[in-house]
Amino acid sequence: MNQPSQPKRHGGAALLCVFFVLLLLAAAGRAVSYFSAAAASDIACPKWLASLADYGAELIAALRVAVGLGALTAFAYRGRKIAPPFLLCLAAAFLDYAARFVIDSLSGNLGDYGTIAVFWLLGEFLYETVFTAAGLWVILSMRRRFREADTPRRRAKFAPLIAAALAVLPYAVSRVLAEIWYLVSFLLTYSGVTSTEIASIVGSFLRILAIYGAFGMIASRAAARILLRRDGRA
Numbered sequence: 001m002n003q004p005s006q007p008k009r010h011g012g013a014a015l016l017c018v019f020f021v022l023l024l025l026a027a028a029g030r031a032v033s034y035f036s037a038a039a040a041s042d043i044a045c046p047k048w049l050a051s052l053a054d055y056g057a058e059l060i061a062a063l064r065v066a067v068g069l070g071a072l073t074a075f076a077y078r079g080r081k082i083a084p085p086f087l088l089c090l091a092a093a094f095l096d097y098a099a100r101f102v103i104d105s106l107s108g109n110l111g112d113y114g115t116i117a118v119f120w121l122l123g124e125f126l127y128e129t130v131f132t133a134a135g136l137w138v139i140l141s142m143r144r145r146f147r148e149a150d151t152p153r154r155r156a157k158f159a160p161l162i163a164a165a166l167a168v169l170p171y172a173v174s175r176v177l178a179e180i181w182y183l184v185s186f187l188l189t190y191s192g193v194t195s196t197e198i199a200s201i202v203g204s205f206l207r208i209l210a211i212y213g214a215f216g217m218i219a220s221r222a223a224a225r226i227l228l229r230r231d232g233r234a
Contacts, residue, residue, distance in 0.1 A: 014227055015084055018071040022064055022092035029060035030099050037109070059211055064092065065128065066168055066216040069135045070223025073164040076139050077146070077228065086136060093128050097121045127174075134170035139163050164224035165217040172212040179208055 036053035039045040068089035075085045101121055104110050110117050142163035149155040183201060187193070193201075 014074075014230060015088065018067075018085060018227070019088045019092065022068060022089065023095065025060055025064040025067065026092055026096035026099065029057055029064065029096065030103060032060060033057035033100070034103055034107075055207075055211075058207075059215065061096075062211045062216050063219050064096070065132065065171060066219035067223045068092070068132065069139070069167040069171075070164045070220040070225075071227060072132075072136055073139050073160055073167060073220070073224040074227035076136075076143050077160040077163070077224075082136070082140075086132070089132055090129055093132075094125055097125050128171075131171040131174050135167035138167045138170065142166065160224055160228060161221050164220040168212070168216040168220050172208070172216055175208045175212045176205070179204055 032053055036050055036057050039050035039053055068085075071085050072082065072089065076082050098121075101110075101117060104117065105114065142158045143160075146155055146158035146160075146163075149158060
């Protein structure tokens, strides 16, 4: 009599677990970001430490997005309702940006730019919302083809772990395009680019590809694999 309710409890527990992990990553990202800003403004702190913390903060932020997309993949391929995990991903993102605003306000970093900061953070939140939705579209498209496939070989091409990895691509590509836009603006403004600046430009692109591309795909696959194994499907 109790067996039919078990999947719901399992799904609810997984949902709460995912939300907890996303909130934990958001908190860790804020803490590392705050340390990065403090280290950068402290002349006694080594520059490499501030730079390392900056990389760490960006890595954790990318990890939060990737874990959310991996979770969405697992829930979609399970056949569960996709709206709850999607909304929780957005809630975690909103709390992350809200915490950033509160921390900057309390630390006095905003000054007279509080209103501008609010609109900027809302823009960042909407940006993440759009590309999380784009990732979800990739997942649902892959799931549809997975279900329509008539052979195991075709189904393997649209397997959940592949969908989880591909779901990260819209967000990663958007970061690359944003960097290209910045580069074009820079080249139109300045002339005589030095070798040091060229190295910095190349490093920026490699950083985006590594963090939002390769690392994001690995993290999303890992999150989907863990959740699917809980359900006995991976």
